[in-house]
Amino acid sequence: MPLLHPAPEAFREKHCAFGEKCCRFFRKALHLFSRRAAAFPARRAAPGSGMRAGALVASILVLASCLLPACHNYEKAAEESYALGEYYDASRYYRTAYSKTPPKEREKRARLAYMIGQTNRFISSAARAEAGYRNALRYGYPDSTLLLWLAQVQLEQGKYREAGENFSLYLQSVPDNPLTPLAQAGLLSAQTADSRKQETPRFAVKKYDLFNSRRAEYCPSYNRTDSDRVYFTSTRDDARGETLNGITGMKSADIFMARRNENKQWQKPEIIESDINSEYEDGACSFTPDGETMFFTRCRESPTSPVFAEIFSSARSGANWGAGQKCEIINDTLSSVAHPAVSPDGVWLYFTSDMPGGMGGKDIWRCMILGDGSFGPVENLGSSLNTEGDEMFPYVRDDGALYFASDGWPGMGGLDLFRAEEDSLSGEWRVEHLGYPLNSSADDFGITFEPERNRGFFSSNRRDRRGWDHIYEFIGDELDYTLVGWVYDRDGDPLPGAVVSIVGDDGTYLKVSVNGDGYFSQKVGRGVSYALMANCRGYLNSRQELLTDTVEEKLTYELEFPMASITRPVLIENIFYEFDKATLTPESSAALDQLIKLLQDNPNVTIELGAHCDYFGNDGYNLRLSQRRAESVVRYLEAGGIAPDRLSAKGYGETQPKVITKSLARLVPFLQVGDTLTEDFILKLPPEEQDVCNSLNRRTEFRVVRTTYGLYE
Numbered sequence: 001m002p003l004l005h006p007a008p009e010a011f012r013e014k015h016c017a018f019g020e021k022c023c024r025f026f027r028k029a030l031h032l033f034s035r036r037a038a039a040f041p042a043r044r045a046a047p048g049s050g051m052r053a054g055a056l057v058a059s060i061l062v063l064a065s066c067l068l069p070a071c072h073n074y075e076k077a078a079e080e081s082y083a084l085g086e087y088y089d090a091s092r093y094y095r096t097a098y099s100k101t102p103p104k105e106r107e108k109r110a111r112l113a114y115m116i117g118q119t120n121r122f123i124s125s126a127a128r129a130e131a132g133y134r135n136a137l138r139y140g141y142p143d144s145t146l147l148l149w150l151a152q153v154q155l156e157q158g159k160y161r162e163a164g165e166n167f168s169l170y171l172q173s174v175p176d177n178p179l180t181p182l183a184q185a186g187l188l189s190a191q192t193a194d195s196r197k198q199e200t201p202r203f204a205v206k207k208y209d210l211f212n213s214r215r216a217e218y219c220p221s222y223n224r225t226d227s228d229r230v231y232f233t234s235t236r237d238d239a240r241g242e243t244l245n246g247i248t249g250m251k252s253a254d255i256f257m258a259r260r261n262e263n264k265q266w267q268k269p270e271i272i273e274s275d276i277n278s279e280y281e282d283g284a285c286s287f288t289p290d291g292e293t294m295f296f297t298r299c300r301e302s303p304t305s306p307v308f309a310e311i312f313s314s315a316r317s318g319a320n321w322g323a324g325q326k327c328e329i330i331n332d333t334l335s336s337v338a339h340p341a342v343s344p345d346g347v348w349l350y351f352t353s354d355m356p357g358g359m360g361g362k363d364i365w366r367c368m369i370l371g372d373g374s375f376g377p378v379e380n381l382g383s384s385l386n387t388e389g390d391e392m393f394p395y396v397r398d399d400g401a402l403y404f405a406s407d408g409w410p411g412m413g414g415l416d417l418f419r420a421e422e423d424s425l426s427g428e429w430r431v432e433h434l435g436y437p438l439n440s441s442a443d444d445f446g447i448t449f450e451p452e453r454n455r456g457f458f459s460s461n462r463r464d465r466r467g468w469d470h471i472y473e474f475i476g477d478e479l480d481y482t483l484v485g486w487v488y489d490r491d492g493d494p495l496p497g498a499v500v501s502i503v504g505d506d507g508t509y510l511k512v513s514v515n516g517d518g519y520f521s522q523k524v525g526r527g528v529s530y531a532l533m534a535n536c537r538g539y540l541n542s543r544q545e546l547l548t549d550t551v552e553e554k555l556t557y558e559l560e561f562p563m564a565s566i567t568r569p570v571l572i573e574n575i576f577y578e579f580d581k582a583t584l585t586p587e588s589s590a591a592l593d594q595l596i597k598l599l600q601d602n603p604n605v606t607i608e609l610g611a612h613c614d615y616f617g618n619d620g621y622n623l624r625l626s627q628r629r630a631e632s633v634v635r636y637l638e639a640g641g642i643a644p645d646r647l648s649a650k651g652y653g654e655t656q657p658k659v660i661t662k663s664l665a666r667l668v669p670f671l672q673v674g675d676t677l678t679e680d681f682i683l684k685l686p687p688e689e690q691d692v693c694n695s696l697n698r699r700t701e702f703r704v705v706r707t708t709y710g711l712y713e
Helices: 009-015 052-072 074-083 087-099 108-124 126-138 144-158 158-173 181-194 586-602 619-639 660-668 680-681 686-698
Strands: 203-207 219-225 226-234 254-259 281-285 294-299 310-317 337-342 350-353 364-368 393-398 402-406 417-423 429-433 444-449 455-460 470-476 481-489 499-504 509-513 519-524 527-535 542-546 555-563 606-610 647-653 697-706
Touching: 074 087, 087 108, 087 226, 108 126, 108 144, 144 158, 144 181, 158 181, 203 337, 203 364, 219 281, 219 455, 219 470, 226 281, 226 294, 294 337, 294 606, 350 393, 350 527, 417 444, 481 499, 481 542, 499 519, 509 519, 509 542, 527 555, 542 555, 542 586, 586 619, 606 619, 619 647, 619 697
Parallel strands: 219 444, 254 281, 281 337, 310 337, 337 393, 481 555, 606 647
Antiparallel strands: 203 470, 219 226, 226 254, 281 294, 294 310, 337 350, 350 364, 393 402, 402 417, 417 429, 444 455, 455 470, 481 519, 499 509, 499 527, 527 542, 606 697
């Protein structure tokens, strides 16, 4: 396939040669859609030779310089490497062809310089790419898309003024074409990048030297079941195989793992010694919630034709990982799937693909992981998240937020990290830039958070002149969600002997003891539904529910657990009857519904509903009225689903005046603990205080009769 195409450059970039179509999909994790392992024998070291990659690269250069002059066709070698996606090799051959082309052959020099720019852009060598594009511009390369790519690599180097000028020139020369949104986003990035640096940073960032080598490392990932292990992809010398990557000049990537010791200190990374690492490119892994299955990307190779990226899975067998099995996600053999990310609940597999039906470039898609190990239909995440550029490297945090890298959204240059939340009703995504210094002018991608912490690792090629990626650590303020609870009896006294059970739909199951004041505190997760049950000897269980938010800020939730005594009557507050009648008013429903809930939470309890009156009226009338009122409450509870044989009604009239408790004494200062509100006691008080005491006597209570209902029947 010829390198130049009569169609406009924008069309060629999107639809033509494999090299163009796949240009940046694996410029970071797993560059290879294709490789030609045996095309140049100089790339393979003799087994057991112990030759290090650096020496091998030098040998390649020497051998290539010996072999190629014999055929005098560096340009042909460049075209062959480019067509197979071997951009590192293609760049070297284009540079040699360029240097051997006389300056008077301006058209040829312009084309070769442009291809030098393209190949170096694809491998993130921004400085060399810029030099190539500038030479192409100097020799009059005719396609104005050159300005767009020049602006992009200038943006990646933090040359925001120059990038802005070239984005503007491109938009003026080609005002409306498929790449216009990409140029507009780039221009906005150039105009706003410096101001982003002035914003208050969310995270502190530093290069994590222990994980890095002289080669490339990227796509760190925690196994959610073990926060003391982190996995990542690397092309370091310890990687398996002897073949060098035709894109990068390094060895094929493998998956490595680092672990923390008992002092929580990270140890030197080691390669995973299992069949999960092959002779091909392997990496960018993600794990199911139980930690027993790993999904990862593999790029197999063919000596003659492009091979597209595929997602594989591996099952844990004891301490080892089994050989990878290809995941049949799509039937399209001309599209790639890569960068798997499993949702925290294990339902969804997110991934990156260039399959038809996307928004342009590489998009993020997802499909359901079915129970039999197969996959449901694929779903594009839509235009509210995907752009005409590239969206890649998805990661789903425990709170359900989706993190990804993109060069299509306005940012700071190269790939930037973004966070997105899906609206459950509309399906639209709300996307936010993660700011500086997590993002830079270079490529920033492949983020992972330590479970239940606001810290983790990501990949970046910032400040690396070769464009190689390394792992960085980020640390933010611990944006914890905290639940504070108070357990007390209905009289307001703390219950220090209580225990609260906390069950969450994320698998949480905790038992928390309260302190001497009846309080407890517990960290809770984001976006989790909790059921909480307080229990204490001598009291009925008290149940509460909590659904936490997903916002990234500190939040404190407060819950109260008032507990009803088993041994003494419990006042049902806010029960109202029509005047001198037994008819419940609508205002009573809330309190009675809470009583229904209490009985449902304590299914082995039977209760007596007792109604009391003040001393007005004769004794017989008051007894009959209070009995009818107690029966009205029983009928309401039965209508709410409580079994009739768990309920009994008793009218006490004025025979059991209220005895003042500590909680009532705090609320009514003129009364003392132990005061009994008899008629004689009340009549000695001022009229306004008499009214208060009579209202306290007019009450509805319940007391526990049995705690063994249904246990022995």
